[in-house]
Amino acid sequence: MSDIAVRAPTQGRDRDATAESPAARAILIGLAVVILTLFLFLPLATVFVGAFERGITGYLKTLGDPDTLAAVRLTCIVAAICVPVHLTFGVAAAWAISRFDFVGKSLLVTLIDLPFSVSPVIAGLVYVLLFGSRGVFGPWLAAHDIQIVFAVPGIVLATLFVTFPLVARELIPLMQQQGSDDEQAALTLGASPFTMFRKVTLPNIKWGLLYGVLLCNARAVGEFGAVAVLSGHIRGATNTMPLHVEALYNDYDMTGAFVVASLLASLALVTLAIKTFLEWRYADEIARRRRH
């Protein structure tokens, strides 16, 4: 972008041989701006305008609705379970895959990617078929009075499934690329495996890990499809924020829907900001990883 501005006064005479003509450039940039405005900025602005239709007080009042608060709470609980689980699992899986050769390694890699290729709705349905009242484990669960489908455990399971690859997928290429020389050096210098992990491995992967956690959190909060199948839509009990937006919308409560949506949108903006910061702070390592 910046070099376009710098070259502008002398354009035509010493332009890059591979650069577009000024007219083509103007059209391309204009097109991009129009598309971004139409499909990104306008909808985002609409969400916030709609949310604040009744002013700050109206916004806060809608937000204070018990069902809405319950949805926010449930979403936080789901994220608070999913993120630590995948933080642990992701590091363990990436460690195993990048450091060891074992039978079934490529199968494990494929399995980690599976949630990316399966529709979330199907994932939700699978859990219904497994744990639902007429499902494989249904009778047993009913006999032991354990409720999974249409309850919080089901929502957590569905979210765990769809967020499964995010942390591991960030770390595997990074750790493969870094190799294990640093870790072996630490061992030869007398470090215990735990010290090595804390002082060498973790600092080496921390930005990638943070990036993965961020993506995992965003997905856990925003997941709709899989959770929709499993939640049962019980207001104040099993509605997460995205589900609650839909429920309010179906009630023709546009303001309410926009208020909850604005929370989700804000979270997305914060995620985007942190992501941009990470990409800037950690540009070289991300660039290296993208090559894979």
Place this chain on the structure above:
Amino acid sequence: MDIHIRGLRKTFGVSPALHGVDLDIASGELIGLLGPSGSGKTTLLRILAGLETPTGGDIHFGDLDMAGQSIQERRVGFVFQSYALFRHMTVADNIAYGLRVRPRATRPSARAIASRVEELLGLVQLTGYEGRYPGQLSGGQRQRVALARALAVEPRVLLLDEPFGALDAQVRKDLRRWLREIHDRTGHTTVFVTHDQDEALEMSDRVAVLNRGAIEQVATPDAIYDDPATPFIYGFIGDANRVEINLRGGQARIGDTVLARVGAGKEGPAELFFRPEHAAIDDGPRSARGTLVALRRFGAKRRGEIRLDGAAGDIELDLPIGAALKPGDRLGVRLDRFAIFADGRRVSVLDLATRAA
């Protein structure tokens, strides 16, 4: 500390990486493991460090059996080709790492660590760089930090895996000489791996040449170059000519010229090896006859390609710059030093310079 390796074997899956390596390394010796890729040299080094577990055989550091010793207990200094510096730590923290991770009881005081770091920075000529991060150093400087880090823990042995493999030719040359000096000053028993014959011959007290998971020869650089024990070493180190000959009646001949007596009972095809500089143009009775096929300038010398009568393939030979020779000339070639191998075993060595046949 002296190292004794006996019958060391290592198998990866089904493919053997080392079969039966024996090697004794004297205390304070600098020994180079030289071989092509896949020869097992790095595997041998990593087994010494405890980074790989041998399939069989044993290793002693002095009287200490390494079999049950973990990587940490072995106290080896290991230097990687990739430097493997901790990128989030300063140069000083990198060097101090091995001292700081010690259990509290044996850990030196902060002041002792600082002075040790200072001393090592001086040794590797990086005083003033303690606050830098590895990313701010050149490749040569990084490898010097890696060496200082390895030396900080007072290792029993120092192991270097292709230490200069990632560096520019000029930096490499400087570091070779410099590493040799460091070694002479600190006196650590040092084993390094390289595929670069110049590096191995220049730095080592002795060179161990590996091929396909076995040691072909362990000897001083002079002996490795002048007196290779196997056809592989002739081919792998320096230039060499290979001539297919026949042993008949206890004699090795090229055409009609008798080169050496090999003793009765040795008959059949054999290989003769000699280095281009160990032969000369000479019309005397001990010379093989041949035709000059081509002449090439080769640095300070002139190389001639000669087709010997009664031998397949052309040989290369250093010729005097001034000699009036042109392709097509008939000439005699006197071999001053050569070795004859039958079935890969050496049956005869001749060195006219010392008159030993």
